[in-house]
Amino acid sequence: MRxxxxxxxxxxxxxxxxxxxVFRMMxxxxxxxxxxxxxxxxxxxxxxxxxxxRQLCTVFFNEIERIGDQPAALPPLLHRMSRGHxxxxxxxxxxxxxxxxxxxxxxxxxxxxxxLIPFLGEGxxxxxxxxxxxxxxxxxxxxxxxxxxxGIDVMDWRSEAVREKIDFRVFNFxxxxxxxxxxxxxxxxxxxxxxxxxxxxxxxxxxxxVRESLHPGGRLLVEEDVILPQEExxxxxxxxxxxxxxxxxxxxxxxxLALDRQQQQHALVLIDLLANSxxxxxxxxxxPFGFRSINQWSDLFHKSGLVHEKIQINGFxxxxxxxxxxxxxxLKKDGDGVASS
Numbered sequence: 077m078r079x080x081x082x083x084x085x086x087x088x089x090x091x092x093x094x095x096x097x098v099f100r101m102m103x104x105x106x107x108x109x110x111x112x113x114x115x116x117x118x119x120x121x122x123x124x125x126x127x128x129x130r131q132l133c134t135v136f137f138n139e140i141e142r143i144g145d146q147p148a149a150l151p152p153l154l155h156r157m158s159r160g161h162x163x164x165x166x167x168x169x170x171x172x173x174x175x176x177x178x179x180x181x182x183x184x185x186x187x188x189x190x191x192l193i194p195f196l197g198e199g200x201x202x203x204x205x206x207x208x209x210x211x212x213x214x215x216x217x218x219x220x221x222x223x224x225x226x227g228i229d230v231m232d233w234r235s236e237a238v239r240e241k242i243d244f245r246v247f248n249f250x251x252x253x254x255x256x257x258x259x260x261x262x263x264x265x266x267x268x269x270x271x272x273x274x275x276x277x278x279x280x281x282x283x284x285x286v287r288e289s290l291h292p293g294g295r296l297l298v299e300e301d302v303i304l305p306q307e308e309x310x311x312x313x314x315x316x317x318x319x320x321x322x323x324x325x326x327x328x329x330x331x332x333l334a335l336d337r338q339q340q341q342h343a344l345v346l347i348d349l350l351a352n353s354x355x356x357x358x359x360x361x362x363x364p365f366g367f368r369s370i371n372q373w374s375d376l377f378h379k380s381g382l383v384h385e386k387i388q389i390n391g392f393x394x395x396x397x398x399x400x401x402x403x404x405x406x407l408k409k410d411g412d413g414v415a416s417s
Contacts, residue, residue, distance in 0.1 A: 077154075081363045082147035085349050088342035089140060093335060098346040101328055101392070101399065102133045106172070106355075109397045113183050114175035128169050135167050136354060151359065154349075160357025176355065179397055185214040187395045192264070193219070195297050195386070195406050199261025202226040204249065204286060205268030206233075213238040228257050249285040250278065259291050266299045267400075269373075270348070270366040276376060279366060283380035290409045296382060298407065301344050301400040303369040304389070305337045315370065318389040329391040332401060341367050344400060351398035370403055382407040 089095055107129040111117055139157060143149040155161060159168055159176075188211060198221050203212045206227035216225040227234070230248040245257035250272055263286065272282045286296060309315045323330040332343060344367045353359035368376065374384060386406040392399035 077151045077359070077361075077363060079147055081349075081365065082150040084365055085150065085345055085363070086143075086145060086147060088345040091339060091342040094339045094342035094346060095137070097328070097331055097335070098343055098350070099133055099137055100331075101347070102136075102350070103130045104328065105392070105399050106133070106397060109179065109395075110171055110175040112395065113179040113397075114171060115178050117175075120171060125171060129172070132167055132169065132172065136350065154353040154359040158354050158357050158359050160359070176397060184396070185210060187393070188266075189214060189218060191390070191393070191404070192297070195404070196221065197262040197295055198222060199291070199294075200224045200226070200259070202228055202257065202260040202263045202289070204228050204263055204265045205271075206244075208233045208235045209238045209242050209244060210235065211264070211266070212242045216242060222262070226257065226260070249289075250282045252285050257289060259294075260289060261291050261294050262297070263290065263294070264297045264299075267301060267402075269298065269300055270344075270368075271362060271364060272366060274364040274366045276379075279376050280379050283376065283382065287381050287409055292409060294409045295385070296407045296409075298373075298377075298405045299390075299402055300373060300405070301348065301367060302373060302389075302403040303337055303340045303344065303367055304333055304401060304403075305340070305369055306333070308369055308371050309333070314387070315389065319391075322389065322391040325394070326392045329401075332392075337369065340401070341365075347398070347400050351400075355398060373403070373405065377405065377407055381410045383410040384408075 107126045110125050110129065111120060111122055114120055136157060139153060143153060157165060159173070196219060201215065201222040201224065206212055206229050209227040212225050212227040215222070224243065226243045226245060228245045228247050230246065232244060232246055234244055247257045265286070269279060269282070273279055290296060304319070309319055319333065323333070332340060335343065345365050348365065349363050352361060370387070377384065384405065385408050388404040390402040390404060393402055
């Protein structure tokens with residue numbers, strides 16, 4: 077984590093409306109996920125799980141509040157509190173760990189596949205920013221309609237469980253050097269772009285290079301954590317209809333949408349860093365916090381030579397542990413040249 081990223085996080089943490097909403101989200105969503113995904117869920121006491129989850133999240137927020145305006149103190153604090161720390165802190169209670177491990181290795185991929193099925197195509201497939209490659213492996217085993225399955229990332233993060241099962245290429249679309257990873261008919265990029273960079277130029281450069289790895293007419297499915305300002309929603313009937321449906325099923329999503337643009341961005345910063353650093357257990361990753369509004373992402377895709385085929389607002393996806401303001405964009409490679417701005 078860079079010093080500027082720590083400063084950005086503490087600025088977001090000082091936003092009381094964003095902080096209070098994220099606390100409510102973490103306590104509510106984590107407790108709900110434990111009760112859904114624990115391998116012995118029927119034996120759990122729901123009230124006890126909710127109380128212990130609230131205690132867990134209270135520890136996080138109190139410890140961060142204690143460091144005040146000291147960005148240098150944030151990285152070591154996150155390391156100490158992370159699930160990935162050895163030894164793991166005792167406040168990560170047993171039922172949480174059991175439920176999260178079961179979710180991560182089983183249910184998470186099932187939930188993701190159910191989200192993706194309406195969009196998936198055929199031909200050669202790649203997951204850009206694939207991490208450990210689990211999604212690629214799961215699609216290969218449970219969605220056999222692609223001809224080939226490839227994971228692409230800047231480093232080889234593959235777990236032992238998938239190492240021999242999938243094709244993997246080390247390649248950085250933000251700094252394209254060496255042999256390109258090939259051409260693909262369909263690619264996914266799941267919650268990756270906001271980690272690529274914070275400037276429009278860096279994101280357009282990345283996306284333009286991704287576009288070059290698509291066959292003519294190839295498609296890219298992007299899932300991102302997105303700001304949805306009230307004025308952008310009000311100006312688009314399609315957005316309005318989707319949001320109206322979602323807030324009936326996701327009460328906290330209505331609270332998120334009620335925040336102004338800056339407060340929503342602060343909430344996404346808090347969710348991104350806390351989820352990845354603490355729950356997922358990787359506090360050393362970069363956090364450029366490259367979040368954009370729903371229309372700003374659309375503009376960047378257009379500048380990168382990608383045409384919209386569908387925009388789907390998913391909000392706080394049920395069945396997941398770490399929930400953010402998810403929007404899915406299905407994009408198509410536009411002709412032979414990059415579209416003008």
